[in-house]
Amino acid sequence: MSLLTSYGELAVRIALNLQPGQRLLIIGPLANGGCSLDAAPLVRAVAEQAYRAGASYVEALWGDESLVTARFRHAAPDTFDRFSRWLPDALLAHARAGDAVLSIYANDPDLLKSEDPATVGGVQQVVGRAVRPFRELMSTNATNWAVIAAPSPAWAEVVFPNLPREQQTPRLWDAIAALVRLDRPDPVAAWNDHLDALAARRDRLNDKRYHALRYRGPGTDLTIGLAPGHVWVSGRSTSGHGIPFTANLPTEEVFTMPHRDRVHGTVRSTKPLSYGGVLIEDFSMRFENGRIVQVTARQGQSVLENLVATDDGAARLGEVALVPHSSPISQSGLLFYNTLFDENAASHVAIGSAYRFTVTGGETMDAEAFERAGGNRSATHVDFMIGSNALDIDGVWEDGTSEPLMRGGDWAD
Secondary structure (H helix, E strand, O other), X not given: OOHHHHHHHHXXXXXXXXXOOOEEEEEOOHHXXXXXXXXXXXXXXXXXXXXXXXXXXXXXXXEOHHHXXXXXXXXXXXXXXXXXXXXXXHHHHHHHXXXXXXXXXXXXXXXXXXXXXXXXXXXXXXXXXXXXXXXXXXXXXXXXXXXXXXXXXXXXXHHOXXXXXXXXXXHHHHHHHHHOOOOOOOHHHHHHHHHHHHHHHHHHHHHHOOOEEEEEEOOEEEEEEEOOOEOOEOOEEEOOOOOEEEOXXXXXXXXEOXXXXXXXXXXXXXXXXXXXXXXXXXXXXXXXXXXXXXXXXXXXXXXXXXXXXXXXXXXXXXXXXXXXXXXXXXXXXXXXXXXXXXXXXXXXXXXXXXXXXXXOOHHHOOHHHHHHOOOOOOOOEEEEEOOOOOOEEEEEOOOOOEEEEEEOOEEOO
């Protein structure tokens, strides 16, 4: 079986767990319009495996990064508040109908590094607001969805700048194949074993009922309060239609919902954030009463400032995730400049919307009840990495007592 065929099978069977008769929509970065043309071989492999699994219909949305750069270089400044007329409603219709949704990322992390940061940030805000209803619905796991990645020459050049050009993309394929377990004799069985191990860690955390997590590390002194009804989640989730699925390939995390008003202190990133075609590097955030009150960045500060100004919820946390420093992605020693991979190399948090399924009963709460439960709402959800081998995390109970949870970036137990 070829690498593409195996990857397509993994996406259909493990990531989506596509059901007979179900439709499948394949998308990519929404600001780019859809899947990169570089992802076409993988899109075709996924479609073939989906039909073999009984899909009733498969369609893909395509986006050409050249169209994105052409717009930034030549479009009139007063037109950057525009977005697709039909895409937000189409995405929402697919999700409401229970269609599976697969995102494939093959984008260039440096695509817009030469463009005006304020314009880049403004476009991301426009996209975020336009697709907010879709993202909020997906945050309830209304249907089975997943995110995977495909190499592209531009991405490979960023990851392996010192290799000859003809070796870069094959090397990135090798790295991705290893990290999504395609190099195992039976990748599906390997994934089931890994997901079982993550579920065991999830169950231990749910038994703890921590009130807060306390972080200490270089540039980081942060306390994150947890919502009273928080639920720790691992790789496997279940859709509103009762379909088990795995939202990220790869995944090494267990995550839950912070309380939107109970985050205090300072946190420093440990890896660059690729956001909207711009790299944000060496950045810090200071929180008071749950809200970001100061951001600094060595590179990309204006883009970061625009991100946290998207709406009120963009200046608060929506996710806290724990990943051991000993994870395979971390041990690879590679920096992918892609959140799907880099977030699974290090503990991380996300600013913006919280997942409804990370608090008890969240899927059926109205907006006001969700916020009363500590949930954050926003048009955006952006993860950034804060873990390293120098990070210590304590679990804190409501009475103020605590215990070591992670030491030197790894599980204390």
